[in-house]
Amino acid sequence: MRSSSPDTTIDQRPARAEATDGSHRALQHQIAEEEMAYKITEDCISCGACEPECPNEAISMGEPIYVIDPSRCTQCVGSFTSSRCAEVCPVDACVPDPEHQESNEQLLKKWRGLHPGEEPTPGTF
Numbered sequence: 001m002r003s004s005s006p007d008t009t010i011d012q013r014p015a016r017a018e019a020t021d022g023s024h025r026a027l028q029h030q031i032a033e034e035e036m037a038y039k040i041t042e043d044c045i046s047c048g049a050c051e052p053e054c055p056n057e058a059i060s061m062g063e064p065i066y067v068i069d070p071s072r073c074t075q076c077v078g079s080f081t082s083s084r085c086a087e088v089c090p091v092d093a094c095v096p097d098p099e100h101q102e103s104n105e106q107l108l109k110k111w112r113g114l115h116p117g118e119e120p121t122p123g124t125f
């Protein structure tokens, strides 16, 4: 079986080892899979705690619960290292929305569009 393996297998190994070596790559992988705008589920009790926490004014009172505007949600990229709405919500109603998956670059571009003339906070993107 080994004799049937092409030399290219050997050539690929350093690349794979490099790609899986260290937590930085692991973090990038996690980000690539999980970055997306957030949404508010029906568990929302309309307490209003999340609205003032959003750095992008993406949260507003809807009918009958609060809602997140995905065009303004950057998953807090550019402002915080984690999602503020999810941190303050007492019922865990702020969750990632798989229907609005975006790359880190897209989220940062969105942030820049919402904050013209400002610079994103280091370490948040």
Ligand code: SF4
Binding pocket: 037, 038, 053, 054, 055, 056, 057, 058, 059, 068, 072, 073, 074, 075, 076, 077, 083, 084, 085, 086, 094
């Ligand atoms: S994840 Fe951040 S940017 Fe998105 S709605 Fe929540 S607080 Fe706002």
Ligand code: SF4
Binding pocket: 040, 043, 044, 045, 046, 047, 048, 049, 050, 051, 066, 088, 089, 090, 091, 092, 093, 094
């Ligand atoms: S903090 Fe949670 S429960 Fe309160 S308004 Fe926001 S999503 Fe709804």
